[in-house]
Amino acid sequence: MARHIKKKSATSSPQQSTVPEAMARAVSETSSSSMLWRWLPVLACLVAGYPSVFNKFTDWDDKGYILANPLLTDLSWKGLTRIFSEPVMGNYHPLTILSYALEYKVVQLEPLLYHFDNLLLHAMVSWLVYKLLIALFEDRVLAVASSLLFAVHPLHVEAYAWAADRKDLLSAAFYIAALISFLKFRTLEGNSRWAVYSLSLLWFLCAVLSKPVAVAFPLALIAMTALKKPERRGWGRLMEIVPFLALSLVFGLVAVHIQSSGGAMEVHKVAYGFLGRLELGGYALVTYVSKFVLPIGISNFYPYPGTAGGVLPGYFWVYLSVIPLAAFVVWWLFRNNRLLFFAASFFLVNIVLLLQFIPVGDAIIADRYAYLPSLGCCIAVGWLVARALADFRTRRYCKWVKMGFTSYLLILAAGANARTRDWYDSGSLWRSVLAIYPTGVPIAFNNLGFRYFDLWQAETDQGQKMVYYDSSKYYLLGALRENPDFYNAAQGLGILYYAKARADSATFYFKKAMTLQTTAESCSDYANILLSAGNIDSALAYYNKSIALKPHHIAPYLGRGRIYYHTEHWEPAEADFKAALAMDSTAAAAYYELSVCRAHFNDFSTAYGYITKAISLGYDKVDMAYYHNLEAMYRQQSAK
Numbered sequence: 001m002a003r004h005i006k007k008k009s010a011t012s013s014p015q016q017s018t019v020p021e022a023m024a025r026a027v028s029e030t031s032s033s034s035m036l037w038r039w040l041p042v043l044a045c046l047v048a049g050y051p052s053v054f055n056k057f058t059d060w061d062d063k064g065y066i067l068a069n070p071l072l073t074d075l076s077w078k079g080l081t082r083i084f085s086e087p088v089m090g091n092y093h094p095l096t097i098l099s100y101a102l103e104y105k106v107v108q109l110e111p112l113l114y115h116f117d118n119l120l121l122h123a124m125v126s127w128l129v130y131k132l133l134i135a136l137f138e139d140r141v142l143a144v145a146s147s148l149l150f151a152v153h154p155l156h157v158e159a160y161a162w163a164a165d166r167k168d169l170l171s172a173a174f175y176i177a178a179l180i181s182f183l184k185f186r187t188l189e190g191n192s193r194w195a196v197y198s199l200s201l202l203w204f205l206c207a208v209l210s211k212p213v214a215v216a217f218p219l220a221l222i223a224m225t226a227l228k229k230p231e232r233r234g235w236g237r238l239m240e241i242v243p244f245l246a247l248s249l250v251f252g253l254v255a256v257h258i259q260s261s262g263g264a265m266e267v268h269k270v271a272y273g274f275l276g277r278l279e280l281g282g283y284a285l286v287t288y289v290s291k292f293v294l295p296i297g298i299s300n301f302y303p304y305p306g307t308a309g310g311v312l313p314g315y316f317w318v319y320l321s322v323i324p325l326a327a328f329v330v331w332w333l334f335r336n337n338r339l340l341f342f343a344a345s346f347f348l349v350n351i352v353l354l355l356q357f358i359p360v361g362d363a364i365i366a367d368r369y370a371y372l373p374s375l376g377c378c379i380a381v382g383w384l385v386a387r388a389l390a391d392f393r394t395r396r397y398c399k400w401v402k403m404g405f406t407s408y409l410l411i412l413a414a415g416a417n418a419r420t421r422d423w424y425d426s427g428s429l430w431r432s433v434l435a436i437y438p439t440g441v442p443i444a445f446n447n448l449g450f451r452y453f454d455l456w457q458a459e460t461d462q463g464q465k466m467v468y469y470d471s472s473k474y475y476l477l478g479a480l481r482e483n484p485d486f487y488n489a490a491q492g493l494g495i496l497y498y499a500k501a502r503a504d505s506a507t508f509y510f511k512k513a514m515t516l517q518t519t520a521e522s523c524s525d526y527a528n529i530l531l532s533a534g535n536i537d538s539a540l541a542y543y544n545k546s547i548a549l550k551p552h553h554i555a556p557y558l559g560r561g562r563i564y565y566h567t568e569h570w571e572p573a574e575a576d577f578k579a580a581l582a583m584d585s586t587a588a589a590a591y592y593e594l595s596v597c598r599a600h601f602n603d604f605s606t607a608y609g610y611i612t613k614a615i616s617l618g619y620d621k622v623d624m625a626y627y628h629n630l631e632a633m634y635r636q637q638s639a640k
Contacts, residue, residue: 037130037140037143037144038127038130038131039127040144040147040148041123041126041127041129041130041144041147041148041150041151042123042124042126042127042151044126044148044151044152044409044413045119045122045123045126045151045152046119046123047413047417048151048152048412048413048416048417048420049119049122049157049160049161049416049417049420050119050417050420051417051420051421051424052115052118052119052157052160052161052420052423053112053115053116053119054112054115054424055111055115055161055163055420055423055424055425056111056424056425057109057111057114057163057425058162058163058164058423058425058426058429059426059447059450059451060162060164060300060426060429060447061089061164062162062163062164064088064089064164065088065089065096065097065100065163065164065166066100066104066109066114066163066164067109069088069097069100071083071086071088071097071101072097072100072101072104073101073104074101075101075102075105079101080098083097083098083101087258090258091167091211091212091255091258092212092254092255092258093167093171093209093210093211093212094209095170095206095209095210096166096167096170096210096211099117099166099170100114100166103117111163114163114166115160115161115163117166118159118160118161118162118163118165118166118169119160121160121166121169121170121173122151122156122159122160122169123151124173125150125169125172125173125176126147126150126151127147128173128176128177128180129143129146129147129150129176129375129378130143130144130146130147131180132176132179132180132183133146133147133379133382135180135183135184136183136224136227136228136342137339139386141382141385141386141389142379142382142383142385142386143382144382145381145382145385145386145405146375146378146379146381146382147378147382148409149378149381149382149409149412150374150375150378152409152412152413152416153292153295153374153378153412153416154295154298154412154415154416154419155291155292155295155298155367155370155371155374156367156370156371156374156416157298157367157416157419157420157423158300158366158367158368158371158423159172159367159368159371161419161420161422161423162300162368162423165368167210167211168211168368168371168372169371170206170207170210170211171207171208171210171211171213171214171372172207172371172372174203174204174206174207174210174214175203175204175207175214175217175372176375177203178200178201178203178204178207178217179200179217179220179221179224181196181197181199181200181203182197182200182221182224183224183228184196185197185200185240186228197240201243201244201247204217204244204247205247208247208248208251212251212252212254212255213350213353213354213369215248215249215251215252215255215353216248216349216350216352216353217244217248218241218244218245218248219345219349220345220346220349220350221241221244222241223341223342223345223346223349224342225237225241226334226338226341226342226345227338227339227341227342272312275320276312276316277356277357278319278320278323278357279312279316279317279319279320280304280312280319280355280356280357280364281319281322281323281355281356281357282318282319282320282321282322282323283305283316283319283322283364284354284355284356284364284365285322285323285326285351285355286319286322287302287364287365288351288365288369288370288373288374289377291365291367291370292370292374292377293377295412295415297436298367298415298419299367299432299433299436299437300366300367300422300423300429300432300433301362301363301433301437301441301443301444302363302364302365302366303362303363303364303437303440303441304362304363304364305364326344326348329344330344330345330348339379339383340380340383342376342379343376343377343379343380343383344376344380345376346373346375346376346379347373347374347375347376347377348373348376350372350373350376351369351370351373354366354369354373362443385401385405388401389401389402426447426448426451427448427451427452430444430447430448430451431448434448439482440482441482442478442479442480442482442483442486442489443479445475445476445478445479445481445482445489446475446476446479446486446488446489446492448471448475449471449472449473449474449475449476449478449479449489449492449496450472450476450492451472452468452469452471452472452475453468453472453476453492453495453496455468455472456468456469456472457499469496469500472492472496473493473496476489476492476493476496477489477493479492480493485516486516487513487516487517487519487522490509490510490512490513490516491509491510491513491521491522491525493505493509494506494507494508494509494510494512494513494525494526494529495525497509498510498525498528498529503529503532503533506529507526507529510522510525510526510529511526513525514526518549519549519550520546520547520549520550520553520556521546521550521553521555523542523543523545523546523549523556524542524543524546524553524555524556524559525555526542527539527540527541527542527543527546527556527559528555528559530542531559531562531563536563536566536567539559539563540560540563543556543559543560543563544556544560547560552583554580554583554584554587557576557577557579557580557583558576558577558580558587558589558590558593560576561573561574561575561576561577561580561590561593562593564576565593565596565597565600570597570600570601573593573597574594574597574598577590577593577594577597578590578594581594586617588613588614588617588618588619589614589619589621591610591611591613591614591617591619592610592611592614592619592621592622594607594610595607595608595610595611595614595630596626598610599630599633604630604633604634604636604637605634605637605638607630607634608630608631608634611627611630
C-alpha cells in the first residue's frame, strides 16, 4: 500500500497530497518511537478521564439499562436468548446488554467496574483511531494529532462517564475495527484477503448489534473508496460494499420497528412544519461543529430553541442554507482535497441520521451523538497541524505550532477532566444542567426534586431532613412552573406531600397527575389518599383500576389487601399479599399483613414466621403489643 501511495503522490498537486515529504520521513522513525506515539492517545484518555471511574450511577437511564434490568441476572442459554431477542428501553443493542451482564456476574451493581470498563473502551477507541489514520494516510503527525484530540475532547466525556452510554463506545470500537479490516482487505492479494473481508463484516455486525446507528457504515466505505482512488475501479469495487449495505438496511428496519413499537420515536410535542424541520437540522449541525471547535456549555441535555406555537425564532431562516452549503463544501473538497473530503463526509454521513429533522424527545442535540461523527472533525484538525508543520520549515515556526496545539489539547483535557465530575451522581449532573440552562429544562428540576426526596427519606438528622424536604419541594414546583403539564412532577409532589401527611396538598397533586396521565401509579397513590380519609369504596375502585392498568405493580395489591382485611375479607386479603410477595420477595409490609391474616385463622406458627421475616427486613411499623401477644400464642401453641 505504501508503494502505491508514493506513486500517486508523485503526480498529485500540493493540495491533493496526503503525505508531505517531511511526513513520509517521519514514518521511517525507529520502532520504539512508533510505540511511544501509538500509545500516547491511550495515556491521554486515562489522564483526562480518570475521575469518571469513581462516579456513581445516575437516574439518567442507568436504572433501565443496569440497575433494574432483569436481563443482566441470567447468563444461561435462556438468558442469552432473551438478551438477543428483547429490546431494552425501546432500543435493540444486545452486545451492549451482554457486556453489562458480564459485569453484573462479577460485581453485581458496584459502579466502579462499569465506569472503569467504559474508560478503557474510550482508550481503545482512541487507539483504534490512531491505527486507522496511520493505515489511511501514512502520516504519523496527522494520526497522533487527530487521535489525541479525539481522546481528550470534552464532547466525548458523556460517552464514557455515563454508565448507560456503553453502546456508543462499543459501536465505535467495532465500527473503526471494521474500517481497518476493510482497508487491509483492499491492500491484500490472494484468497487470504477474503478472510479479512469476512472479519470486516463481522466487526460491522457487532457494531450494529451494539448500537443500530452504525448503519451509516457503508457510506463511510464509499467515502474511503473515493479517498484512496483504487487502481481497480468499476462495479467490482462497489459490489464489495453491497453486503454491508444489505446488513445496514436489515438492521435499520429492525431498529425503526423496535423504536416505533417501544415509543422511543415519539415525536416532539411541538409540531414543526417542513421548513422548520430543515431549520432545526441545520441548527443542530452548526451546533455540533461549534461545540467541537469551542466546547463551552457542554451539557447532558440541550433543550429545543424557544418556539411559539411551533414557530422558530425569525433568525432561524439562516439555518436553511446550512445543509446545501455543507453539500457544496463536500463537493468542492472532493475536487481539491480528498483528505478533507473524507473528513467532512465521515462527519456528515454519521451525523445526518441524528440531526432531528423529525423532532423526537425534548433535546435538540446530544454529546453522545457526536462521539463517532466527530472523528471527521478530528481528522481535519490533524491535517491542519500536519500541514502547518510541513509548510513551516524553520524550527521557530514549528515550535509555535507545536506549542499552540499542545496548549489547546491541555485546555481540552482539563475541560474533560472537570466534565467527568459533573457525572459523579444524579445531583451533580442535573445541577450542571441548570447552571447552563436556568430555565427551559423541566426534567432537570424534576430529577433534582426526586433526588432530594430520596435524600430526605434516608436522612436521620432532623435539621438536614428539613433542608432536603424543602429542596425537593422547590425543584418539583420548579418543574411544574417550567412545564405545567409535567406528569412526573405533579405525581412527585403528591408523593412528597403524602409522605409529610399533608393530605389536602397530596390530593390536589394526585388529581392533577391523573388529569395529565392516568397510570397505575397515579391511581394507586390516589387510592392511598382516599383510604387514609376513610373513603373505602372509592379507594377500592382506584386500586382495582391500578391493577387493571398494570397487573405487575405491587403497590395496589398491598393497598387492596389492607382494605380486605380491615373489612374482614381474610382470604382475598391473603391472596393480594401473596401476589405482592410474588412480585417482590423483600416486601416487608406484605409479610406483616400476612401475619395478621394468619393470626386471624389461629395459625400462630405461620403468623409468627411472617412477622419475624418482616422485622428482619427492617419493617418499622410493627404493633409491638400485637407482636408480644402473637409470640406468646405461638409458644403456647408450640408447647402443645
